[in-house]
Every structure is written in structure tokens, then in C-alpha cells.
Amino acid sequence: MNGIYPGFTLGKATRDAYGEALRDLGREHADIVVLDADLAKSTKSAVFENEFPDRFINVGIQEANMVGMAGGMASAGKVPFISSFACFVILKGFDQLRMAVSYPRLNVKVAGSHGGISSGEDGASQQAVEDVALACSLPHFTVCVPCDEHQMRAAVRAAYDHDGPVYIRSGRPKAPLVYERTPENFRFGRATRLREGSDLTIIANGLLTAAALVSAAELEKEGVSVRVVDMPTIKPLDEAEVEAAARETGRIVVAEEHLLHGGLGACVAQAVCRLHPAPMEFVGLDDTYAESGDPELLMRKYGLTHAEVTAAARRLLAGREAEAGAGAAR
Amino acid sequence: MARSAPSDTERRGGGPPPTRDLAALRARATLIRRHIVEMLAESRSGHPGGSLSAVELVTALYFGGYLRYDPENAKWSERDRFVLSKGHGVPVQYAAMAEAGMLPVEELRTLRKIDSRLQGHPVLGATPGIEASTGSLGQGLSIGLGMALAARMDGADWNVFVLLGDGECQEGQVWEAAMAAGHQRPANLIAMVDYNKFQLDGAIADIIDLTPLAAKWEAMGWQTREIDGHDLGEVLEALDWAMAADGPACIVAHTVKGKGVSFMEGDNAYHGVAPTEKELAAALGELEVLEQAEASIEREGAEAGEAGR
Numbered sequence: 001m002n003g004i005y006p007g008f009t010l011g012k013a014t015r016d017a018y019g020e021a022l023r024d025l026g027r028e029h030a031d032i033v034v035l036d037a038d039l040a041k042s043t044k045s046a047v048f049e050n051e052f053p054d055r056f057i058n059v060g061i062q063e064a065n066m067v068g069m070a071g072g073m074a075s076a077g078k079v080p081f082i083s084s085f086a087c088f089v090i091l092k093g094f095d096q097l098r099m100a101v102s103y104p105r106l107n108v109k110v111a112g113s114h115g116g117i118s119s120g121e122d123g124a125s126q127q128a129v130e131d132v133a134l135a136c137s138l139p140h141f142t143v144c145v146p147c148d149e150h151q152m153r154a155a156v157r158a159a160y161d162h163d164g165p166v167y168i169r170s171g172r173p174k175a176p177l178v179y180e181r182t183p184e185n186f187r188f189g190r191a192t193r194l195r196e197g198s199d200l201t202i203i204a205n206g207l208l209t210a211a212a213l214v215s216a217a218e219l220e221k222e223g224v225s226v227r228v229v230d231m232p233t234i235k236p237l238d239e240a241e242v243e244a245a246a247r248e249t250g251r252i253v254v255a256e257e258h259l260l261h262g263g264l265g266a267c268v269a270q271a272v273c274r275l276h277p278a279p280m281e282f283v284g285l286d287d288t289y290a291e292s293g294d295p296e297l298l299m300r301k302y303g304l305t306h307a308e309v310t311a312a313a314r315r316l317l318a319g320r321e322a323e324a325g326a327g328a329a330r
Numbered sequence: 331m332a333r334s335a336p337s338d339t340e341r342r343g344g345g346p347p348p349t350r351d352l353a354a355l356r357a358r359a360t361l362i363r364r365h366i367v368e369m370l371a372e373s374r375s376g377h378p379g380g381s382l383s384a385v386e387l388v389t390a391l392y393f394g395g396y397l398r399y400d401p402e403n404a405k406w407s408e409r410d411r412f413v414l415s416k417g418h419g420v421p422v423q424y425a426a427m428a429e430a431g432m433l434p435v436e437e438l439r440t441l442r443k444i445d446s447r448l449q450g451h452p453v454l455g456a457t458p459g460i461e462a463s464t465g466s467l468g469q470g471l472s473i474g475l476g477m478a479l480a481a482r483m484d485g486a487d488w489n490v491f492v493l494l495g496d497g498e499c500q501e502g503q504v505w506e507a508a509m510a511a512g513h514q515r516p517a518n519l520i521a522m523v524d525y526n527k528f529q530l531d532g533a534i535a536d537i538i539d540l541t542p543l544a545a546k547w548e549a550m551g552w553q554t555r556e557i558d559g560h561d562l563g564e565v566l567e568a569l570d571w572a573m574a575a576d577g578p579a580c581i582v583a584h585t586v587k588g589k590g591v592s593f594m595e596g597d598n599a600y601h602g603v604a605p606t607e608k609e610l611a612a613a614l615g616e617l618e619v620l621e622q623a624e625a626s627i628e629r630e631g632a633e634a635g636e637a638g639r
Binding site for chain 2: 098105
């Protein structure tokens, strides 16, 4: 997919990094158990299963039961990592996530793969576009969308170290490498400023982080100084970084592979409104499902590339020029 | 293999010693029924019918020596786990826990009130001795199965008891969990269904009939037994059988909704309506009589035993 990420090297898919990181973590911690609902080969939890068959349960095609079982196991001292496609584990297991995980604040780690529309050819029924909003709505949940294989490895480790429910979204296609190695300073709730700038800030996560960097480079050629913030954790949000972006750059574009309602953009907007109101633009899915197709073509068709990020930035900058023009006229 | 019920010496804490004396258990059941109607009348809300139908099942668990717990230490790691999947019946569990010394009896009056530990449905973390948050029906068996498998992975020696309602057996998740347990075959998992034949909107047979219920559990790979859920002798015998089973065991207990209070028995109007003050007085009057009757049964039994010697 590096056609829409010019200049980037494609790394592994974040789901592959998830499986490997889970296996590595399993070597260190005997209390980790892994459950999957008949998608272990796709979510890559099978990588853990291959090494630790006694700590792996394939519950079959029973997402609701899997979530409930995980709650029971966590209450008995295990640290369950449960996986399925994001659309199935979050949507089919939602009431169970509420009753058996979120409400009792149990130590269950939920891994949803095939997040966003970039899962591609299987079509909209397999593409999670609501998962982040739903997960964020559950009290006590930490919600994270890593952007590449390195950050995913750090996020899996952080999920184990965190005492409480965590949702991590992974993706199906190979992801452009934003980081060179596993970031050692990764913490939930902590954003990473990838690029400094003063005219506007692009806040993004998942595959859109690379798109944001491409966009920033494009805008720089036009003389616009763009800050880029990688915001893997939607909840808890790094509000200090959001406020700094609003105060210091005055304009914010948020970009994500998710519905505009309830995702990263909505959460950032809420913080901006409260902390330092500033003009914003949003790149995401606008009240729609996608369809079958090549992942890159889907990302283009549904407006989730650097081109849309750049266009959003230009709309904000046009507003600046209009204000400046009005000021000169007075 | 599942363990047999623990002996006195295996038990911990200062709880009441387990008994198989039916008169003593009946008296305990009556005390629990009194607590139920009193706490529901005090809260002016709650579910009498499905609390009263489960009294003998819960009494046998807590006082018949099947459920191991430490009233002084609700988080004792080797305790057995009891998951009340039919969460709306929680007054029966709170009442049993109070009788067992896990909660102060006077605290029962705080049921459903602001700042109380006794939430309207069970909440893990809010009340010592509650093992799962339930109230969204259909979920408890999955949670219990997870607990049972965690114990088996650890080679731990504790059992999991899950009490389901009959109406909630209309939920798909119950059968997901039943099917999964039939495959995993945890011998430390025992399910009990309080089959009182009614759900909120009416008779189960009219809404979605469950028959043949025991056959459904058997088809999912469970060993199953049907009993009269108000006959404590049958309940004890069934629990003995379930404890010895080499896989998941299900007791389908035929019960009467509102059992023990004449005007509530079989009247589904008391599914989710608390007794008034007047109804409370009438209910306590009946339960008083029963209590005395049971005390006399106990005395007669003792005299008969002496005469026989």
C-alpha cells in the first residue's frame, strides 16, 4: 500500500506484530491466557497458541461467550488477551464487555484485528468503523490504535503492565513504518510529537499517522509549518499535547480510519473546546460504511489518504487568510 | 473429578457449620424468606417471585456444605465461586450471606438505597462475596466457565456454581456457554436452573417454551438431573451427584415462583413488585407459622430418633 504512503517503507501488519508480541510476553508471564473466536489465524493469536497451547482456548464462533469467559478468568487472577475481528469482538461482545469487563473493571485485554476499512476485499461486514467509539464509551477502558508494528509491540507490553481493561485495534494490511524500532518511552495516554511546526497541527493514529507525515511534507513545500502528533491512545487522551497544539499552532486537523462520530476526532474536539478553542477539521468516514475492494483503492475512495489530510489543512489555512484579509480591510 | 463437599474441618472462618439436617435447613430457608420479603418491602422495589423460588437451592449451597467460603475473608483464594446469573434474584443471595455471617443482617434494609453495598443486581466489587456483576441476563454461565477453566489451568481445588433463571435460558449466550462447557468438560462447574415457569411478561410456555429443558443441557454435553427444587432432600442429593460428576453437571430444579408466601405463589404479578406493608405482615405471619412448624418438626424428629434408640 505504499502508493498512498510515498517515502515510507512498509513494515509488517500490526496484527502480525500483535501475535509476535503476545508470544514474547507469554514467555515472560505465566498468567497470560489467550482466547480467540475461530479467527486465530487471522488475528495472529495463533502465534501464541503455537508456543503455549495449554494457555490458549479457541472458544469457537462465540464472541459473547468469549468475553464473559475472559471476565471470569480475570476475576480468578489470569490476564486474558482475547481477540477476534474488531467488528465482532466489540460489537457482538459489547454488553458482555460492559457487564463482565468494564463495570467490574477486570483485567481483560481486548484485541480487535481488521480495524478500519483497510481490511479490504471482505467488505463492510468485516470492517470495524465503530469500534473505537464503542470502546471509548465503556468506563475504565483504555483504547489504543497503534500506527505500525513497532508501536504495536510496545502497546501489547503496556497493555499487560496496565491493571485494567484495554482495547487495542490492529489492522490487516502491511503498515508503513513510522518508528524505526519499538519505542521505549511508550505509555498509554502519551502522544508523540513526530514533527515540529507552528502553523497547524495534524493529530492522527493508525494508518493515518503516516498519511499525516506525508501531508506535512507536502504542505511544507508550500511554506506551511506543520506539527504532526501521533496519538495512539484515544482514551485516556493526552490532553496536554492537544492543548499545546491548539495554543501554539492555532489550527488542528484530526485524521483517523474510523467514523467521525465518537472517534479520535470527536475526543480531541471535546478537549479543544474545553481547554483552548481553535478551528478544526476532520478526516474520517462521514456517516458511511465502505465496501469490498483493494485496501489502497478503498482508502482513496473513502478519503483516508494524505490528499484529504492536506485538503483539510488547506481549508483551515484559507480561514486564516480570510481572517487576515478582513483585518487588513478594517 | 469434582471434589465431594468439604468436611467441617476443611472449612475456614466463623461461618455456620454445614449441616445435612433437613429441619435445620428448612428453618434456615424460612429465615432467608423472611429477610427477602422484609428487605423488598423496605426498598419498595425488587423481585420477590424469583428470589423466593430459589431459596432452597441457595440455602443448600451456603448451609449444606457445598459452597466453601470464609465469612471473615470474602477473597479467600481457595473459596468456591457462586455466580448468580439471574441477577434480579439477588435478595436471596444477600439474605443467605447475612445468615452466613458475611453481611450484617441489619444491612439488608439498605437494599437498593443510595450509597448501599447492596445494589439492585449483583455487582462485583460492591459487595463482599459477590463474584460477578450480573443483571443483563444470559451472562453468568460464561463467567462461571471462565472461572472454572482458570481453576483447572492452575490445578486449583475450587468449584464454580452458577444459578440461572429459566427465562434467561432464552438468551443465546447461555447456550454458547453450555456448548463450550460441554466441549471443555470442566468437572468443577455446576449449573442450577431455577425453573419456576414464569418470566416478566408471563408464562414461559407461552412466550418461548423451554421444554424439554434438561434434554437441551444433555445435548450440549452436560450431565443433567431434574429435581423438585423445594425438596431440600432432593437438592442435597442432586448436589452430591453433581459434585461427583466427571464433567459439567446441570441441575434443573422445578420450582414455584413466589414459593413460601401463599398469595405470591404462582402469581406472576409479584415478578418485580415488592410487597406492601400489609402484604409484608401477612407474609411474615405465614413464614412465622412455618418457622414454628419446622422447629416442631425438628423436635419431633429428635424425639422420634430418641424413641427409636
